[in-house]
Amino acid sequence: MTYTETKEQGENKYYYRVKSIRKGKKVDKQRVYLGGNLKKQELHEKEQEADKELENTKEKPAKNEEISKKPIKKSNENKKINTQGITAEKDDFSEWFTQIMLKADLADYTAVSGCMVFKPTAWAMWEKIREECDKRFKKLGVQNVYFPMFIPEKYLLKEQEHVEDFAPEVAWVTHAGNTKLSEKLAVRPTSEAIMYPSLSKWIRSYRDLPLKMNQWVNVVRWEFNNPVPFFRTREFIFNEGHTAFETEKEAIAEGPNILNAYKEVCEDYLAIYGIIGRKTEKEKFAGAIFSEKIHYIMPNGKATEGPCFHHDGQNFAKAYDVKFLNQNEKEQYVFQNTWAISTRMLGVMFAIHSDDKGLILPPKIAPNPIVIIPILSKEKKEEVLKIANEIKETLNEYSPILDDREDYRPGYKFNEYELKGIPIRIEFGARDLEKNEVIVARRDTKEKQSIKISELETEIPKILNEIQKSLFEKSKKLFKSKIKSSNNLNEIKEIIKNKEVGFTPMCNNPDCEAKLKSETGGAKALFIDNKKIQSEKCIICNKKADYFVYVAKTY
Ligand SMILES: [Zn+2]
Secondary structure, three states: OOEEEEEOOEEEEEEEEEEEEOOEEEEEEEEEEEOOOHHHHEEEEEEEHHHHHHHHHHHHHHHOOOOOOOHHHHHHOOHHHHHHOOOOOOOOOHHHHHHHHHHHEEEEEEEOOEEEEEEEHHHHHHHHHHHHHHHHHOOOOOOOOOOOOOOEHHOOOOOHHHHHHHHHHHHHEEOOEEEEEEEEEEEOOOOHHHHHHHHHHOOOOOHHHEEEEEEEEEEEEOOOOOOEEEOOOOEEEEEEEEEEEHHHHHHHHHHHHHHHHHHHHHOOOOOOEEEEEOOOOOOOOOOOOEEEEEHHHHOOEEEEEEEEEEEEOHHHHHOOOOOOOOOOEEHHHHHEEEOOOOOOHHHHHHHHHHHOOOOOOOOOOOOOOOEEEEHHHHHHHHHHHHHHHHHHHHHHHHEEEEEEOOOOOHHHHHHHHHHHHOOOOEEEEEEHHHHOEEEEEHHHHHHHOEEEHHHHHHHHHHHHHHHHHOOOOOOHHHHHHHHHEOOOOOHHHHHOOOOEEEEEEEOOOHHHHHHHHHHHHOOOEEEEEOOOOOOOEOOOOOOOOOEEEEEEOOO
16 A cells, blocks of 8 residues: 655654555555655655655665675685686676775675675775875864764754755664664764754854864665665765854855865875866755765766765754854854765776776875785795895885785786786896896886886885876876767767767756756766856757756766
């Protein structure tokens, strides 16, 4: 049986579509959130959409299981996998990506569908991102804090636009042991609703402003879409910056500082090129006045959103009553911003740099950018090992791996570290030592060169630097090569079909964006460009365009 449930909270009404299935004495219920204070016609449309979704939900989680089961089986035969390398081509993105992250030992699955394990290499890279961002946030006067991960239901319901956006994905805690809680608690999908009631207590006067807080936390958004490790998981990890200001001007001025800090970390460490751009009204964060994000383009032509900055104006301040006495002794609401970078950036970096042989890591983010592989034979084994250890000592500041395992052949080891994306491999045997040389192989270009042992200390930093720079340049070239501009809808459709990104004039009517999506088989208006509109017409409705947008399918 399917029916609509109405819930009243003060003056607001919230609607849920419920499907109940009787199994003997038990009744199984599935709920889809429809929205708040809907008009009759709107409600009817949402009900129809929800019915379709309810029909599908049973099958979708099964698909998740399928993805998570397949690789677990394989990962039991770890050794075999590593010698096999990647069997998918980069064009088959999801298969290729899943293989890389499992075989390069970055992540794994558990019994919890849609959630993932970060293995040590991946986690170390996230720690680096966190460390570099934190340094920059602190320079901007931001302090780190920690708020509870549980949010009382009534707090979450306070900002309506916000709750509408998150409600269908919220995971709830309803019991402690066998005792039903008097009020159910949401596991944070984001923290505005738990932080801002505290701000309302803490901020009394203009002297308490600006207030700049940040927390590094996990959040849960229980999506039913197919999970992709690092890109879309039900639990993910990010920073949440929350700042409050006296004036709108000050609040808006924070945007470029934050976005540039993120951009710098992503460019300098992850070596990926992206563009900062404002989202359209339709695509902005629920509850924000405007949203700006850094956008990246992947080799398969799909775009992905990176770090974001939202200016929330006084929307949340009004919902959570964050007021203060201003310099004229008048009461006013604060102006607020929120901003974030998530573990998705690791996924973006892996996808952009890697190839059919496996992962390619930029030296500055790789926890161990160098591997030393001595080729051990019976003669002069001791001497080769001694030199290997000396080289390790010389390059100590890069935490090199010294692989002196004797039960693995050199070829096996080469493949393994190629798969894992280690930027530089140093290999040598007894014969190389006669010339006081080693062979240095680059992972990105696969070039090899002989270098005198005495010159490693000066040459290796140069090569690491070159790799870092060349990966960034390659990513920039990829981005630029994918953009194709056109004022014609049929051409834009072709561009999207060819796995590229369109650049086109549009008006700001959300209906045009919706139509663009259906016409192109799912591409959306990614962000607004700074280029000024002259007399161009909207590609969809043919009325005067408001701006140029990038059009792409996204992850
Ligand atoms: Zn239009």
